[in-house]
Amino acid sequence: xxxxxxxxxxxxxxxxxxxxxxxxxxxxxxxxxxxxxxxxxxxxxxxxxxxxxxxxxxxxxxxxxxxxxxxxxxxxxxxxxxxxxxxxxxxxxxxxxxxxxxxxxxxxxxxxxxxxxxxxxxxxxxxxxxxxxxxxxxxxxxxxxxxxxxxxxxxxxxxxxxxxxxxxxxxxxxxxxxxxxxxxxxxxxxxxxxxxxxxxxxxxxxxxxxxxxxxxxxxxxxxxxxxxxxxxxxxxxxxxxxxxxxxxxxxxxxxxxxxxxxxxxxxxxxxxxxxxxxxxxxxxxxxxxxxxxxxxxx
Amino acid sequence: xxxxxxxxxxxxxxxxxxxxxxxxxxxxxxxxxxxxxxxxxxxxxxxxxxxxxxxxxxxxxxxxxxxxxxxxxxxxxxxxxxxxxxxxxxxxxxxxxxxxxxxxxxxxxxxxxxxxxxxxxxxxxxxxxxxxxxxxxxxxxxxxxxxxxxxxxxxxxxxxxxxxxxxxxxxxxxxxxxxxxxxxxxxxxxxxxxxxxxxxxxxxxxxxxxxxxxxxxxxxxxxxxxxxxxxxxxxxxxxxxxxxxxxxxxxxxxxxxxxxxxxxxxxxxxxxxxxxxxxxxxxxxxxxxxxxxxxxxxxxxxxxxxxxxxxxxxxxxxxxxxxxxxxxxxxxxxxxxxxxxxxxxxxxxxxxxxxxxxxxxxxxxxxxxxxxxxxx
Numbered sequence: 001x002x003x004x005x006x007x008x009x010x011x012x013x014x015x016x017x018x019x020x021x022x023x024x025x026x027x028x029x030x031x032x033x034x035x036x037x038x039x040x041x042x043x044x045x046x047x048x049x050x051x052x053x054x055x056x057x058x059x060x061x062x063x064x065x066x067x068x069x070x071x072x073x074x075x076x077x078x079x080x081x082x083x084x085x086x087x088x089x090x091x092x093x094x095x096x097x098x099x100x101x102x103x104x105x106x107x108x109x110x111x112x113x114x115x116x117x118x119x120x121x122x123x124x125x126x127x128x129x130x131x132x133x134x135x136x137x138x139x140x141x142x143x144x145x146x147x148x149x150x151x152x153x154x155x156x157x158x159x160x161x162x163x164x165x166x167x168x169x170x171x172x173x174x175x176x177x178x179x180x181x182x183x184x185x186x187x188x189x190x191x192x193x194x195x196x197x198x199x200x201x202x203x204x205x206x207x208x209x210x211x212x213x214x215x216x217x218x219x220x221x222x223x224x225x226x227x228x229x230x231x232x233x234x235x236x237x238x239x240x241x242x243x244x245x246x247x248x249x250x251x252x253x254x255x256x257x258x259x260x261x262x263x264x265x266x267x268x269x270x271x272x273x274x275x276x277x278x279x280x281x282x283x284x285x286x287x288x289x290x291x292x293x294x295x296x297x298x
Numbered sequence: 299x300x301x302x303x304x305x306x307x308x309x310x311x312x313x314x315x316x317x318x319x320x321x322x323x324x325x326x327x328x329x330x331x332x333x334x335x336x337x338x339x340x341x342x343x344x345x346x347x348x349x350x351x352x353x354x355x356x357x358x359x360x361x362x363x364x365x366x367x368x369x370x371x372x373x374x375x376x377x378x379x380x381x382x383x384x385x386x387x388x389x390x391x392x393x394x395x396x397x398x399x400x401x402x403x404x405x406x407x408x409x410x411x412x413x414x415x416x417x418x419x420x421x422x423x424x425x426x427x428x429x430x431x432x433x434x435x436x437x438x439x440x441x442x443x444x445x446x447x448x449x450x451x452x453x454x455x456x457x458x459x460x461x462x463x464x465x466x467x468x469x470x471x472x473x474x475x476x477x478x479x480x481x482x483x484x485x486x487x488x489x490x491x492x493x494x495x496x497x498x499x500x501x502x503x504x505x506x507x508x509x510x511x512x513x514x515x516x517x518x519x520x521x522x523x524x525x526x527x528x529x530x531x532x533x534x535x536x537x538x539x540x541x542x543x544x545x546x547x548x549x550x551x552x553x554x555x556x557x558x559x560x561x562x563x564x565x566x567x568x569x570x571x572x573x574x575x576x577x578x579x580x581x582x583x584x585x586x587x588x589x590x591x592x593x594x595x596x597x598x599x600x601x602x603x604x605x606x607x608x609x610x611x612x613x614x615x616x617x618x619x620x621x622x623x624x625x626x627x628x629x630x631x632x633x634x635x636x637x638x639x640x641x642x643x644x645x646x647x648x649x650x651x652x653x654x655x656x657x658x659x660x661x662x663x664x665x666x667x668x669x670x671x672x673x674x
Binding site: 015019020021022023035036037038164165167168169170172180181184185187188189191192195196214263264267270271274275 | 422423558560563568569572573574575593595602604605606607612614616617618620623624625627628629631634636638666667668669670
């Protein structure tokens with residue numbers, strides 16, 4: 001079974017925890033934490049950059065940064081976080097909070113499967129930050145890691161029972177999701193365009209990237225964008241070779257054209273492709289063109 | 299019988315409808331439940347286009363004409379199916395004073411009018427939709443006066459084997475009840491575990507009294523009001539407006555609070571809104587059948603979807619609402635459906651989904667928002 005990548009799950013989980021919603025716990029929201037920024041960029045005094053995944057704010061004085069990990073804890077990144085100071089945050093105006101007593105916490109967040117890899121960093125690299133683990137039925141604080149500076153966080157994030165699946169579609173897909181997931185988003189996009197644009201839908205990979213990854217694309221590094229473009233290009237190439245789409249998706253130099261289709265037949269072709277597609281189909285290709293990307297690539 | 303006439307403004311339209319109502323009641327005293335072909339009908343049409351001039355697919359041979367009032371149009375229906383002896387004009391008043399919810403007033407016969415509205419609304423990308431009155435909306439929000447009866451219509455179309463003769467889950471259930479204490483009858487039916495999932499209201503009948511007079515209204519799940527008896531067109535218009543406002547309020551709540559909207563900030567992105575949840579009382583037994591049926595793009599759901607991460611009890615779906623062509627996503631599990639509408643999604647997709655799941659899957663489903671608030 002294919003699934004959303006761990007990174008996508010973790011990000012969506014954090015959004016759910018901080019967004020009032022019908023069926024998933026939201027202790028961050030209940031205690032006044034609001035999403036301030038997704039993927040903030042903070043230039044440090046040594047000219048390097050810290051780039052956590054989500055930034056929350058509370059009242060006028062508390063910030064909370066999350067670093068979602070889908071693998072081990074890179075020493076280089078950890079060192080940057082260790083160097084991050086409140087002055088860096090103030091200097092670059094990355095928050096609307098104005099209190100002179102502004103302070104922040106930074107926390108690593110990972111899945112149960114990757115817990116061991118992250119915990120190693122506590123002893124090995126002196127990771128001073130709290131670590132939260134997403135398990136099947138709870139989100140738990142790992143006692144081997146350090147506590148939060150903010151005592152409120154120690155109480156509300158110690159253990160959060162989960163009774164329903166983690167919401168996955170605040171952000172339905174990210175760069176390190178599998179091909180099938182991205183292909184679903186791609187075909188959903190083409191079907192929509194086919195209805196709206198009566199003539200052919202034409203785009204370059206850059207334009208497609210903008211339209212498809214609207215929610216986050218401006219925060220990706222040039223390297224990450226290039227990798228994504230490569231991935232989309234590869235998926236389009238595979239699509240163009242599929243019987244259902246022969247001659248219907250074509251490329252002329254850098255421009256792709258999705259020809260106008262009869263809606264019913266186009267939808268049927270897309271559904272057939274996704275239904276019959278084994279998750280492993282593109283696996284070998286993935287290994288070549290898409291080593292699992294993690295947030296720190298961006 | 300006097301016909302409805304072309305009018306130049308709303309006042310004339312109202313006077314024409316009032317005269318027609320008084321006349322038709324005199325002619326039809328003994329035939330309240332039949333002969334709806336002569337009755338005044340009003341449809342509430344949900345619109346995502348700015349003006350009627352921009353209707354993409356006006357049904358064949360019908361003609362739309364302006365009046366002195368820019369919010370009032372007259373639609374002439376083709377003469378072809380009308381008997382030669384019937385010289386009366388077949389026309390519909392289109393009132394777009396509320397740009398989101400248009401009103402169609404007419405006395406055109408039921409079948410012909412239904413065919414017209416279907417053709418107007420059901421074309422892909424029409425940007426028009428019915429107002430979908432879910433069973434619990436009909437029961438709770440349309441109780442504007444004295445209850446006089448109801449209609450139930452349920453057909454389980456999510457069964458793997460629809461032809462099986464074995465007695466299994468409830469397959470079909472329909473009935474019409476006219477008489478006293480309809481809410482007690484309904485309560486009794488709902489209390490029967492074998493029937494509860496099929497107690498899906500297709501219409502309710504209400505007597506609505508005002509200082510101006512009264513009307514008896516049949517209010518249907520597709521947003522149609524049939525004025526079966528009465529003496530006050532103002533009361534009819536008030537009844538329609540009253541229910542329209544309640545429906546509009548639900549759509550506004552959905553679109554304000556239950557759409558995911560990322561906004562760009564100087565340093566990143568902010569998020570507003572969340573998902574809503576359809577709570578399923580009856581577990582989905584055959585997941586594949588459920589997905590195939592729901593996501594085919596066919597009427598009445600008009601949802602096309604690409605299921606991902608499919609297992610025996612879960613699927614994440616990339617969907618398109620064929621009414622507006624907006625993207626939205628769903629997480630379908632055996633006990634619930636989470637619906638993620640995005641920035642421009644139309645809230646009507648949820649009322650359509652709810653109304654039709656109640657008719658074709660389980661009448662007991664509810665649409666839940668935050669704080670355990672039942673949206674529908």
